[in-house]
Amino acid sequence: MPRDAVITYSIKELASDFMVTARTLRHYEEQGLLSPGRQGQNRVYTIKDRARLSWILRGKRVGFSLTEIGDMLDLYNLGDGRETQVAVTKKLCRDRIDALQRQMKDIKDTIEELEGFCEEVDSLVKKKNGEWIIDG
Amino acid sequence: MPRDAVITYSIKELASDFMVTARTLRHYEEQGLLSPGRQGQNRVYTIKDRARLSWILRGKRVGFSLTEIGDMLDLYNLGDGRETQVAVTKKLCRDRIDALQRQMKDIKDTIEELEGFCEEVDSLVKKKNGEWIIDG
DNA sequence: TTTCGAATTGACGTTAACGTCAACGTTAAG
DNA sequence: CTTAACGTTGACGTTAACGTCAATTCGAAA
Numbered sequence: 001m002p003r004d005a006v007i008t009y010s011i012k013e014l015a016s017d018f019m020v021t022a023r024t025l026r027h028y029e030e031q032g033l034l035s036p037g038r039q040g041q042n043r044v045y046t047i048k049d050r051a052r053l054s055w056i057l058r059g060k061r062v063g064f065s066l067t068e069i070g071d072m073l074d075l076y077n078l079g080d081g082r083e084t085q086v087a088v089t090k091k092l093c094r095d096r097i098d099a100l101q102r103q104m105k106d107i108k109d110t111i112e113e114l115e116g117f118c119e120e121v122d123s124l125v126k127k128k129n130g131e132w133i134i135d136g
Numbered sequence: 137m138p139r140d141a142v143i144t145y146s147i148k149e150l151a152s153d154f155m156v157t158a159r160t161l162r163h164y165e166e167q168g169l170l171s172p173g174r175q176g177q178n179r180v181y182t183i184k185d186r187a188r189l190s191w192i193l194r195g196k197r198v199g200f201s202l203t204e205i206g207d208m209l210d211l212y213n214l215g216d217g218r219e220t221q222v223a224v225t226k227k228l229c230r231d232r233i234d235a236l237q238r239q240m241k242d243i244k245d246t247i248e249e250l251e252g253f254c255e256e257v258d259s260l261v262k263k264k265n266g267e268w269i270i271d272g
Numbered sequence: 273t274t275t276c277g278a279a280t281t282g283a284c285g286t287t288a289a290c291g292t293c294a295a296c297g298t299t300a301a302g
Numbered sequence: 303c304t305t306a307a308c309g310t311t312g313a314c315g316t317t318a319a320c321g322t323c324a325a326t327t328c329g330a331a332a
Contacts, residue, residue, distance in 0.1 A: 027320055042279055061242045063199050066319070075253070093254045100243050106197045107236050117211070118229045163290055178309055
């Protein structure tokens with residue numbers, strides 16, 4: 001019987017929802033990336049924490065370090081009415097975007113090279129068909 | 137007065153050409169990614185080593201580990217007339233490509249989110265112009 | 273009440289990709 | 303000959319991002 005109708009999650013729930021371990025969530029908290037509430041001694045995660053975690057994990061997938069992700073999350077806390085360093089913020093954003101675009105190009109090139117390599121293998125197989133040994 | 141007209145590079149030359157340290161090249165050799173010739177005790181790198189190094193570094197840029205890069209380089213040593221596991225090879229290639237394409241999507245999404253964020257900041261600045269403090 | 277499951281806080285272990293340092297050999301110049 | 307620049311091989315240090323384990327605590331179920 002919930003006192004308030006606020007949806008929350010235990011550490012294990014949130015962890016398994018995102019396919020990470022509880023240790024990971026605690027680690028993110030140690031690094032200041034998450035700051036869930038407490039219910040006594042236990043951590044309680046809200047929908048906002050879910051959103052943050054989602055961001056963190058995508059940041060990771062695209063190659064950011066936790067520190068960088070922390071910086072980016074801080075940027076999201078702009079607009080809170082306090083005086084903020086907008087110029088710095090925008091520069092960080094732009095730098096990120098530039099880096100990501102360079103990374104995309106690198107990946108594109110690599111994909112093309114890999115595809116070319118696949119074709120090479122294909123033609124080799126067609127040419128020397130029968131001479132190749134394909135086993136485990 | 138070169139005995140042979142083969143272009144070679146010292147470890148420092150190759151390193152500075154690619155903006156890495158000599159230690160890095162030795163490390164790659166320890167991991168079996170490079171295997172330069174020797175001139176007495178010293179390493180001599182050829183144009184082929186340059187090509188391999190170039191591959192290695194792009195692999196790194198797109199987020200591969202050295203071990204993975206080693207595997208990929210091994211794939212390039214196909215077609216040497218020996219019996220080879222073509223099916224396995226092609227699967228590895230395809231897996232790589234798939235992973236890279238997923239990574240591209242992630243990056244694209246992130247770029248879009250960052251751009252959206254930038255615009256948010258812009259509009260905030262326009263709206264509350266004057267109230268923001270932009271200093272160092 | 274005992275026991276179980278799920279949580280907590282330390283605190284040390286691990287892997288990857290080098291950095292860094294020590295101790296040493298080899299030319300080439302002054 | 304001495305110094306300098308460049309090379310070599312160990313071998314230990316470092317950072318990041320957790321893994322892993324021990325010792326506890328707490329609330330609920332049997």
